[in-house]
Amino acid sequence: MKQILLSLAMIMTAGGAFAQDVDVTPSKYKYADKEVCQEAIDGFVTGSNIAAPCDELIKEKYNNGMFIVAGGQFGNTAQPYAKDLQAGTSIVDLGGEVGKVLCINGANSKFNEKYNVKFPQCTGTLNWFNFNWFMDPKNTPTISGKEVSDATRNIRVRVVLNVYSNKPDEAANIINAAYMVSNQGNVMPAESNKATAVAITTGEFIERYADDDSPVLDDNENYIYDPTKWMVYEWDTYCQTPVDEQTGVPLRLKMEMNQGNLAGCTVFIKEVSFTKLGSDAKRIEGNKRSKTFQTLKQAVATGINSINASASNGVKEIYTLNGTRVNTGTQLSQGLYIVKEGGKTTKMVIK
Incomplete structure (x- = not known):
């Protein structure tokens, strides 16, 4: 009897462990743990995508994560556009409940002026581009076979961000789309780059009345930026690997930026994470994007707001x-x- 109970306990323990979610985020993207400094972009590539197989690009440089920029006229670090973007890409400390974040500070953003800080800023006028965060080639969860359903999507992608804009607008994209791409350059899942709510606008980070969610306006009928409003942007994906060919590994998060609107914005990214979902995890249906919000107070914005108000x-x-x-x-x-x-x-x- 004892042996039977022991066996059952072992099976239940193993089953419970199997069902758990596992963080598979490369350490390079854990911004809360990094030093305040310019964040190095690991490489620049010309064109809207990275040539397949993209793992060839990272073989020699991969080190617990790889942060690559692809775009028009972004050939290498010697290109003016690359230098202009790198100048405003850094790790900054917002203090309070937020702490350290990745900051992309547009050349014309007035965040520094408004909040009396000296965060590095981009220079010049940027050409179009996208950010790419590579998963770990040795630790990318995969599935095999051709049939894929919502239930077999085993990777949760999560980005936590806040966006300051000189003039927030609900129709102004700051991120045109964020989605996962395979080693062969395929959107995973297919068409998920065109999903509902895939874009993020500057108007999603404005103050709203708690009772009816309507926007708060200033004396000039303009929207008001809310520094405490942090979007949790999530969706589920998978990495498919047929038996005869490793076509998927590694996946990468591709984020298409709107360089025109970025000029007058500051983007703060608190988290980029990848989670291997356990068998019991609740999936996000289809290609949908989940957008929820956390209230997190920054010491920078909270403090200076109080000064300006009084x-x-x-x-x-x-x-x-x-x-x-x-x-x-x-x-x-x-x-x-x-x-x-x-x-x-x-x-x-x-x-």
């Missing part, structure tokens, strides 16, 4: 309660501060 014109000076002046651009931690501006003194709380 102080008059003049030079801002921020002090701790013990009288120490805070240097310009410092990330403010939680606590109480004294703000002096235009001959007036106010208190500011960072929560």
Whole structure:
């Protein structure tokens, strides 16, 4: 009897382990753990796609992740467009509940000016391009066979982001599409680059009234950017590998950027992750995109917003309660501060 119970317990334990989701995200994309600095783009490729088989591109350089840019006139690091984009691509610390994120700061974005920071910015006028985050070639979950259903999609793609825009607009794409692409350049699943809600607009990061979800407008009837509104953008995919040919590995996340709108925007990406789904995981149907929102407070935006709301014109000076002046651009931690501006003194709380 004991032997039977022990065997059952082992089977249940093994089944439970099998059903668990497993994080298969390369460490390069764990931005919360990285140092604040310019984020190196690992390579530049001319054209809308990476030549198949794309794993040839990363064989020599792959190191726990590979971050590649493809696009018009982005041939190599010597190209002006490559230099212009790299100049504004960095890891910054927004503090508060957000912490460190990947930042792509458009050349004409007024985020630095508005929030009194000095985040690196792109230079020049960018040509069209897309970002590519490669999965681990040795750790890409696969399925075999030709028949694929929602239930067999075993990879969850997740991006958590926030977008500042000089002028948010519900019709202005900042990301035209985000989808997975195979080693052979095939969209996985097919046509998922044309899925409903695949685009992300700058207007999705505006303040809204809690009671009816209608947008909050300023005195000039313009939308208002919400720095606490972080989109969780998710969908499910798979990597198909026929027995006779490894056509799928590795997959990569391809994100088509709208370079025209990016010029006046700052894109913050808190998370890019890939999860191997357990057998019991609830799938996202078909090619649909799930868009939900988290409320996360930034120390940068929260603090400067409080200053702008309470102080008059003049030079801002921020002090701790013990009288120490805070240097310009410092990330403010939680606590109480004294703000002096235009001959007036106010208190500011960072929560």
